[in-house]
Amino acid sequence: MHPLRCLPHRLPRRRHPHRKRRPKNRRPPPQRIPRPPRPRPPMITLTIDGQPVTVPEGSTILDAARALGLNIPTLCFLAGVKDNHPSCMACVVRVTGQWNLQPACATKARNGMIVASETPEVKAARKAALELLLSDHLGDCISVCQRVCPARMEIPEVIRLVAAGKMQDAIARVKENVVFPGVLGRICRAPCEMGCRRRQYDGAVAIQLIEREVANLDAAAPHRFVPTCAPPTGKRVAVVGAGATGLSAAFFLLKRGHKVTAFDAATEPGGQMRQANLPREVLDADIATIGAIGLEFRGNTRLGREVTLDELRRDYHAVILAVGPMAKTNHADLGVPATEKMIKVSAKDFQTEIPGVFAGGSCIRNGWDPARSVGDGHLLAESVDAFLAARPWQIAPKEFTTTIPKLSPAEYRELGKGANSELSVRELVSEAEKAAGRCCHCDxxxxxxxxxxxxxxxxxxxxxxxxxxxxxxxxxxxxxxxxIFEPGKCISCGICVAIAEQAREPLGLVFIGRGFDVKVGVPLNASLADGLRKVGADCVKHCPTGALAFESAEPPRRTI
Structure with a gap:
């Protein structure tokens, strides 16, 4: 091979011996120039209800009130939503120097402004605004069956659990709120069925049958459901009278962690329920649940003979008298002020004139109704529990609710569409599930x-x-x-319309019509599913009246 072919591919460069090496001209690294801080908006100070507050310029009165922790009601306002125009007028306030009330959500705060948000004039205006909205609000906040139930059973929730086949959850829900489901499922007068809206259309939902079958299912189970109790409080309560009221009060007091002893002149608990047309094993099974959570029973003990009220007050922190009708009781033996008809109690908390001694049931009113007696026991337990905790308590007023007026036949058919029609034709389904499937979910x-x-x-x-x-x-x-969308509950606040617009829904929602006939709908007569493809959940979350809701959502659980 020729020697030139063996040379390296690149020959090394040689520097001339008299030539100086030039220094490399390296560029310095670029310096990062910090961005100037954004200028803060000027601050302004105003006074709301005598409290000064400083907020950025451009804030509304509502922003300033929330900075102070003041709760001004709002229905048509949602932070972060563009074009939020006031319409409900529930947030009005009085601004010094203005002749009329101003909506707090849309009125810009000014330096030195003086605002009043809790004056009688402002409260009256807000109340009137709410009443105007309610006058055009069509819906039942609480179902009629729930409102008329004296035993305070959560009927709609139980029905939906049974309709869904969740029988164990239904058993738990019933037995946590009603101490005698087996008894009431047989001898209750069922005012809930009399109030059922479907009764006026094609027959009431068989609510009593549902309660009875739930109780039967629990009684036949190898391990019956036993409610959980709070940690022991160290407090002891004596209950005189082991009937429906006394045992119901004992049940709920035991659940709150108190130790309860029931006294009765009879040899076994049950009171007047023992005389009802009722299988003995049904009553015994319901009473066994109370015994399973710690009830101590002392039979053959009559107040005024084997034990006195003074002895009970000495040994227990509170005493409940649930002795039944006064016609069968010697009121002189009770040790509390009483007449031949009833024991005298406070209308606020069922407490007698003797501190720490309470009374309830048919000994303070005429007539005996098993469901009402069970409900009285629940109220007694709440009152005694508050007394033991030194917490103020009084009988709460009825829950606020609006009521749908009498419906036309066409509207009843529309209401009936809320029932689970598929359930009634399903094979191998219990009678309770069939009955529950007819519920129209009017709550x-x-x-x-x-x-x-x-x-x-x-x-x-x-x-x-x-x-x-x-x-x-x-x-x-x-x-x-x-x-689902119920137009009768909509107050045209526009929140759902704005949410759909911000999310750039292909169709979204719009206002249709004018004046009193305005309503929210989907353009081009499209379906609700087409209008809310992206933000249906957000619209449901922020709807202030429940006009938008999920049809298959689980019912919220009330605080007991």
Whole structure:
């Protein structure tokens, strides 16, 4: 091979011996120039209800009030939503120097402004605004069956659990709130069925049958459901009278962690329920649940003979008298002020004139009703529990609710569409599930957190004050398994319209019509599912009245 072919590919460069090496001209690294801080908006100071507050310029009165922790009611306002125009007028305030009230959500705060948000004038205006909204609000906050139940059973929740086949959950829900489900499932007068809306259409839902079958299913189970109890409080309560009222009070006091002893002149507990047309094993099974959570029973013990009230007051922190009708009791042996008809108690908390001694049931009213006696025991337990904790308590007023007036046949058919029609033709289904499948879900799905209902209750609004002869038609726009819309509950706040617009829904929602006939709908007569493809859940979350809701959502659980 020729020597030139063996040379390297690149020959090394040689520097001339008299040539100086030039220094390399390296560029310095670029310096990062810090961005100037954004200028802060100027601050302004105003006074709300005598409290000074400083907020950025451009804030509203509502922003300033929330900075102070003040709760101004709002229905049509949602932070972060563009074009949020006031319409409900529930947030009005008095601004010094202005002749009329101003909406706090849209009025810009100014330096030196003086605002009053809790004056009688402002409260009256807010109440009137809420009553005007309620006058055009068509819906039952609480179902009629729930309102008329004296035993305080959560009927709609139980029905939906049974209809879904969740029998164990239904058993737990019933036995946590009603101490005698087997008894009431047989001898209750069932006022809930008399109030059922479906009764006027094609027959009431068999609520009593549902309760009875749930109790039977629990009785036949190898391991019966036993409610959980709070940690022991160290407090002891004596219950004189082991009938429906006394045992119900004992049940709920035991659940709250108190130790309870029941005294009765009979040899076994049950009271007047022992004389009812009732299988003995059914009553014994319900009473066994109370014994399983710690009830101590002392029979053959009559107040005034084997034990006195003074002895009970000495040994126990509280005493409950549930001795039954006074006609069968010597009121002189009780040791409390009483007449031949009833024991004298406070109308606020069932407490007698003797501190720490309470009375309830048929010894303070005429007549015996098993469901009402069970409900009286629940109230007695709440009152005694508050007394033992040194907490103020009084009988709460009835829950606020609006009521749907009598419906037309066409509206009843619309209401009936809310029932689970598929359930009634399913094979191998129990009678309770068939009955539960007929429930139309007339109660509001958002009753627990409906802002309109909460504010109306807080301001004492009368939903019938401005009611007129004309009303909206009952209507439910539903998509299977999706979002449902009840136009009768809508107050045209525009929040759902703005949310859909911000999310750039292909169709979204718009206002249709004018004046009193305005309503929210989907353009081009499209379906609700087409209008809310992206933000259906957000619209349901922020709807202030429950007009938008999920049809298959689980019912919210009330605080017991």
């Amino acid at each position: 509001c799905r958002a009753a627990a957190d409906c802002k309109l209902r909460l504010y109306a209750a807080a301001y004492g609004a009368d939903p019938k004050k401005f009611a007129g002869e004309r009303r909206r038609l009952f209507e439910v726009i539903r998509q299977p398994g999706g979002v």
